[in-house]
Amino acid sequence: MYKIVAKRELNPTVTMMDIYAPLVAAKAEAGQFIILRVDSDGERIPLTVAGYDRERGTVRIIFQIVGGTTMRLNAKNTGEYLSDFVGPLGCATRTENIKKVCIVGGGVGCAIALPVAQKFKRIGCEVHSIIGFRNKDLLILEDEFKECSDKLTVMTDDGSYGRRGVVTEPLKEAIERGENYDEVIAIGPLIMMKFVVATTKPYNVPTTVSMNPIMIDGTGMCGGCRLTVGGKTKFACVDGPDFNGFEVDFDEAMARSDAYAEFEKGEREKCCNLFRGIK
């Protein structure tokens, strides 16, 4: 059992938790993920390692409440326990030969992008961050990004905070200004990452994307997380989650990500009814 040692609401749909899991904390690196089960009969869901404290033995997760399992997770409080917490899984984000990086985060993807930005800062890189949200109410982690970024641009779709527009606009401007990034790293909704790649590719700026397909075992055995990258089949859980954005077949990934939409809707409704019943 894994104890929840801290819990904080970042916005009405995004929650941060620190979990006591010393063996995971000892090895976790930015870019990796864990798989948890809230209860012993619950479904397994992957969440990115959003931070870790090796001394305290804790691992931070930041999750958006989107369906049944994340609702059940959010219903847990500090001092309560999770049934399983397995990791770290996947490959850490590659940092070799990168001196200047632009991190582009969208929505809850910023939770995944933050430890990556922090790691690049820690190893002495120049870090520019562009983070985007639908509106001001959904903004998360601005102070944390400020701390680890040499330049930070905050975008909102409706202009309610920061600059109005989408993340690809300041990215294109920066590239055209001659920022000469060694790497752009995009983490967010599939459609955002697809457009980041469409922005960087004409300028040939190497671009990494973090892919979050449906995962089941997380160890390369079930094939659930397969993607086509450079014309070859790859498993996001063991070959990724980071991939060369120029090679990812985004259209196929988007079609596969909708495969369980009807089933998930049912689970969400079941869970909402459950919580209504409790109240």
Ligand SMILES: Cc1cc2nc3c(=O)[nH]c(=O)nc-3n(C[C@H](O)[C@H](O)[C@H](O)COP(=O)(O)OP(=O)(O)OC[C@H]3O[C@@H](n4cnc5c(N)ncnc54)[C@H](O)[C@@H]3O)c2cc1C
């Ligand atoms: C490597 C990886 C890292 C992730 N990191 C984060 C993170 O740090 N924060 C965060 O909020 N979310 C993250 N996700 C997505 C998260 O796993 C899903 O939001 C979660 O599984 C939703 O479960 P649910 O039952 O609450 O919602 P559901 O209603 O079951 O699903 C809602 C949506 O979540 C996605 N999803 C559902 N089940 C899975 C699954 N087993 N594997 C992958 N995606 C699924 C689908 O896109 C689905 O449409 C990550 C996914 C992957 C693959």
Ligand code: FES
């Ligand atoms: S989750 Fe099963 S192969 Fe990746």
